[in-house]
Amino acid sequence: xxxxxxQILVFPGILFLFVFAxxxxxxxxxxxxxxxNRMGPPWYQPIADFIKLLGKEExxxxxxxxxxFKAMPIIALTTSITASFYITLWNTKALFSFNGDVIVxxxxxxxxxxxxFLGGWYSRSVYAMIGAVRTLTQLFAYEVPLFMAILASAxxxxxxxxxxxxxxxxxxxxxxxxxxxxxxxxxxxxLGKLEKxxxxxxxxxxxxxxxxxxxxxxxxxxxFRLAINVEMVVGASLLAAVFLPxxxxxxxxxxxxxxxxxxxxxxxxxxxxxxxxxRLRLDQMINLCWKYFAPVAFLQVLxxxxxxxxxxx
Amino acid sequence: xxxxxxVRIPLGPQHPALKEPESFMITLRGEKITSINIKIxxxxxxxxxxxxxxxxIQDLYxxxxxxxxxxxxxxxxxxxxxxxxxxxxxPKRALxxxxxxxxLERVHSHLLWLGVAGHEIGFDTLLMYTWRDRExxxxxxxxxxxxxxxxxxxxIGGVRRDISDDHKKDIMKAMDTLEERTKYYVxxxxxEVTIIKRLSGVGILKYDDAIKLAAVGPTARASGVKRDVRxxxxxxxxxxxxxxxxxxxxxxVYGRTVVRLLELMESYxxxxxxxxxxxxxxxxxxxxxxxxxxxxxxxxxxPRGEDVHYVKSxxxxxxDRVKVRPPTLANIQAVxxxxxxxxxxxxxxxxxxxxxxxxxxxxxISIHNLDNRKKMTIPWEDLHVQSIEWxxxxxIDFSGLNRKLRKIKIK
Amino acid sequence: MSxxxxxxxxxxxxxxxxxxxxxxxxxxxxxxxxxxxxxxxVFSYLIMKMQFSILVAITGLDEGNNMFGVMYHLxxxxxxxxxxxxxxxxxxxxxxxxxxxxxxxxxxxxxMVDLLGIxxxxxxxxxxxxxPDNWPVGEFPLRKEWKLEARHDIKENPxx
Numbered sequence: 042x043x044x045x046x047x048q049i050l051v052f053p054g055i056l057f058l059f060v061f062a063x064x065x066x067x068x069x070x071x072x073x074x075x076x077x078n079r080m081g082p083p084w085y086q087p088i089a090d091f092i093k094l095l096g097k098e099e100x101x102x103x104x105x106x107x108x109x110f111k112a113m114p115i116i117a118l119t120t121s122i123t124a125s126f127y128i129t130l131w132n133t134k135a136l137f138s139f140n141g142d143v144i145v146x147x148x149x150x151x152x153x154x155x156x157x158f159l160g161g162w163y164s165r166s167v168y169a170m171i172g173a174v175r176t177l178t179q180l181f182a183y184e185v186p187l188f189m190a191i192l193a194s195a196x197x198x199x200x201x202x203x204x205x206x207x208x209x210x211x212x213x214x215x216x217x218x219x220x221x222x223x224x225x226x227x228x229x230x231x232l233g234k235l236e237k238x239x240x241x242x243x244x245x246x247x248x249x250x251x252x253x254x255x256x257x258x259x260x261x262x263x264x265f266r267l268a269i270n271v272e273m274v275v276g277a278s279l280l281a282a283v284f285l286p287x288x289x290x291x292x293x294x295x296x297x298x299x300x301x302x303x304x305x306x307x308x309x310x311x312x313x314x315x316x317x318x319x320r321l322r323l324d325q326m327i328n329l330c331w332k333y334f335a336p337v338a339f340l341q342v343l344x345x346x347x348x349x350x351x352x353x354x
Numbered sequence: 355x356x357x358x359x360x361v362r363i364p365l366g367p368q369h370p371a372l373k374e375p376e377s378f379m380i381t382l383r384g385e386k387i388t389s390i391n392i393k394i395x396x397x398x399x400x401x402x403x404x405x406x407x408x409x410x411i412q413d414l415y416x417x418x419x420x421x422x423x424x425x426x427x428x429x430x431x432x433x434x435x436x437x438x439x440x441x442x443x444x445p446k447r448a449l450x451x452x453x454x455x456x457x458l459e460r461v462h463s464h465l466l467w468l469g470v471a472g473h474e475i476g477f478d479t480l481l482m483y484t485w486r487d488r489e490x491x492x493x494x495x496x497x498x499x500x501x502x503x504x505x506x507x508x509x510i511g512g513v514r515r516d517i518s519d520d521h522k523k524d525i526m527k528a529m530d531t532l533e534e535r536t537k538y539y540v541x542x543x544x545x546e547v548t549i550i551k552r553l554s555g556v557g558i559l560k561y562d563d564a565i566k567l568a569a570v571g572p573t574a575r576a577s578g579v580k581r582d583v584r585x586x587x588x589x590x591x592x593x594x595x596x597x598x599x600x601x602x603x604x605x606x607v608y609g610r611t612v613v614r615l616l617e618l619m620e621s622y623x624x625x626x627x628x629x630x631x632x633x634x635x636x637x638x639x640x641x642x643x644x645x646x647x648x649x650x651x652x653x654x655x656x657p658r659g660e661d662v663h664y665v666k667s668x669x670x671x672x673x674d675r676v677k678v679r680p681p682t683l684a685n686i687q688a689v690x691x692x693x694x695x696x697x698x699x700x701x702x703x704x705x706x707x708x709x710x711x712x713x714x715x716x717x718x719i720s721i722h723n724l725d726n727r728k729k730m731t732i733p734w735e736d737l738h739v740q741s742i743e744w745x746x747x748x749x750i751d752f753s754g755l756n757r758k759l760r761k762i763k764i765k
Numbered sequence: 766m767s768x769x770x771x772x773x774x775x776x777x778x779x780x781x782x783x784x785x786x787x788x789x790x791x792x793x794x795x796x797x798x799x800x801x802x803x804x805x806x807v808f809s810y811l812i813m814k815m816q817f818s819i820l821v822a823i824t825g826l827d828e829g830n831n832m833f834g835v836m837y838h839l840x841x842x843x844x845x846x847x848x849x850x851x852x853x854x855x856x857x858x859x860x861x862x863x864x865x866x867x868x869x870x871x872x873x874x875x876x877m878v879d880l881l882g883i884x885x886x887x888x889x890x891x892x893x894x895x896x897p898d899n900w901p902v903g904e905f906p907l908r909k910e911w912k913l914e915a916r917h918d919i920k921e922n923p924x925x
Contacts, residue, residue, distance in 0.1 A: 077482035167363045238476050239548055247371035247474045247702040319548040320476025322699040323385055395895035403906045568820055568869040586844030587793055651794060664824045679822035687869045
C-alpha cells in the first residue's frame, strides 16, 4: 500500500512527472532557440516561470463561469497525470494495467483538450471563444489519425493493454520497424494535441491573442502550462511505449536512461518540427489531416493486419 | 448584414498582431470575415502644424521623427522640396551619400518586414533569422551616421557627414554577406510548403484595383503596376544608376514577398554602384536661413512606397505649409478590399503585407493635452473609463471586467 | 518642345480661360490654377483624356486673404505630376468630393475636413480622421489663426 502511494505521489508518479515536465520544457525551448540562432533560456527558466506565475494575482473575469473557469486547469493536470499511470515507461510493466487501457489512455489524453475548450468558452472573451471553437475543430481533425496509428500498433501485438504491447515488442524486437509510418503520423498529431506550430491555430498570437488562455493568469495559468508540459511528457511516453519499444529488458538504471533519451528524442523532433514550419490555417489543417494523415494511418492499420496474418504467430 | 451567430472582434487599438495603435473591427461568421471597419488616427501628433511654427532646420529633425523606420525617406523628401524652392545646387557627392543611406534604409526596412511577416504567419524562426541579419545593416548605418534610426544625415544643401574609405570597405563586405543570406531567404520562400500555403492566393489586389485604389510601392508592384519613383521621377543619384523595377503578377501576399526579396537584391546592386562611382568633392553647400517665396512638390520612393511632401514658403525662416503624404495612407484603403471574404487567420498577414507604418500615416496625441500642461498626464482611471466607453460605443462591452477592477480598487 | 509644354498647350487649347494659369515649375511638375466653377470639367478632362490617372495626394492649405487652397496632385504613370489647384473662400469652404474618380481620396478629404474645416460635399459618412473622436467642435488646427499656445477654454466635444 505504502509502496503504491509512493509510486503514485513520488516516483514514477506525480513529483517525477512535474520535474521531468519542466526539464522537458527546457529542452524544448532550448532546441527551439538554438535552431533560431538564439541563446535560449537557462536550465532553471521553466521553474522560475512557474514560481513567478504562482505568485501572481488570480483574476477571474466577472462574466466567466467561476467554477468551470477555476476547475479546468486542475482537471487538465490530473487527467494527464492519470494517463501516465497506465503507460509503460522503462520496463514492460505499467503502474496499473488492464486489457483495454490503451483506449483509456487515449481518451484521458483527449480530456485536457476539452478542458482548454471549456476554460476558453466559459471565460466569455471573444478571443477565448474563437480559440475554444478552433481547439475543438482541430481536435476532430487530428484525433482520428492518432487513434488509428496507435491502434495499428496494438493490432500487431494482438492486445489492448499497453503493458502487453510492451511485452510483445520486447519479445519480437524488430516488429517496431513496421510502425514507422504510424510513428510519423502520431508525432504530427501530438503537435496538434499540444497546440504547437504549425498547429498552434487555437492560440495563434497574432490573431486571437492567446486563444483559450487569453483570460487566464496567475496560478490558473501556471497550472495550465504545467498540464501542457505534463501532457507533452505523457504523450511522448505513449509514443515511446508504442512505437519505440526497445531497451525495456535492460538492467535497472540503464533502461531508465534509455527512456529519458527516448523522450528527449521525441521532444527534440517536436521542437524541430515547430521551428521549421509556419502556422497553417484551420481549413488547411483539417484538409491535411483528413486528406493525407487519415488515409496513411488507415494504410498502417491494413499493413499491420497483413503482417499479423502472415508473420506473427 | 449583422446576423445572429456573427461575432464581432476588435483587433486593436492594442493587439499582438499590430505594432502600432490602429483599430480593425472585424465581423466574423465562423472563420470568415464578413465586414471590416478600419479606424486610424491614434498616432496623430500635429507634426504638420508644428512644422509651420519652427524654422526649416528644426523642421528637418522633426520630420525625420515622423517615423522610425523610414526616417531618412521623410527627411530627404522634405529637404529636396526646400532645396528646390531655394534653388540650391546640391553637390554630387551629397546626392550619392543620400542615395546610399536611402538604400541601406530600404534594406533594413525590407528585412524587418520579412521578419514581421514571418511572425504574423507563426513562423518565428524566419523572424529571428532576418532580424539577426538586419543587425548587419543597422551596424553599417550606425557607423556611417552615428545612429541606428533617425540618422540625421541630411541637411539643407547636402549631407552632414562624409564617408571614408574604411566605411566603403565595410559596406562592400556587408553587402556580400547580406546578398548571400537574401539568396537563402529567396530559396526558403520558394521551397517552404507552409509559407507558400499561407501566402499565395491571400490578399488579392488585381491590377485594376491597384490602379483604382492608388496603391503604391511593393504593394502596387506585386499587382503588376510598374511604378517606382526612383525610376519614373529620378531624384538624388538614381538617374545615373542602373537598376530594375521589380514587378510581379501574382497580385497576392506571396507576390509582395517576392517583390521585396528581389528589391533587396536590387538595393545591394545600387549600393555597390554608389560606392564604386562615388564622386569626389564637397558634401554640402551653404543654404540661406530664409527661404524665398515659392512652393515645391517632392516625391521619394520610401521602402513602403511613394512618399510625397509639399512645401510652401513665405520668405521667412519658417515654412507656410508642409504637407506629408506617407505611403501607408495610400495603401491602407486597399486593405479592406484585400480582406473581403477571407479568413480571420489571413487578417494579420494581409495587413502586414502592405508594410503599414501608422506613425507615418497619422503624423500628428491630442494637442489639447499637449499644451494644457496640467492635463498632460491622464490618470489611469480616466484612461480606463475612457477606453471602456470607447469600446461600448462600438458594441464591445468590457463592463464585467470593469466591475471586477473597481472591486479590487475598493479593497 | 518638351512633354510638359505639350501638356500646357493642350490644356490651353481646350480651356482658353487657363491661359495664364499654367506654370511649369520644373521638369515633370505642372501647376494649374483652376477657377472653382470650371473645376469639374478640367479635372475630369485631366483624368480621362490626359492620362493623369493617379491621385497621389490632396493638400489643403490656408492661403491667407480669407482663402483656402485645395491642391490635387495628379500623376501620370510616366512620372509627370500635375497639381490642379482651386481657391475657395473661407466664408463658404465647400468642395465636391472626388471619391467617384478615386475611392482612395476619402482619407485625404477627411483630413481636410478635420484639420481645415473644409466641407466636402458627397463624402460618405464614416470615422473621422485624423483627430480623436472627442475633438472640440469648431477647432481646426491647420488654419493660420489657430495657435499652439496654451488654451484652457477648449472643451472636449461631449456629443460623441
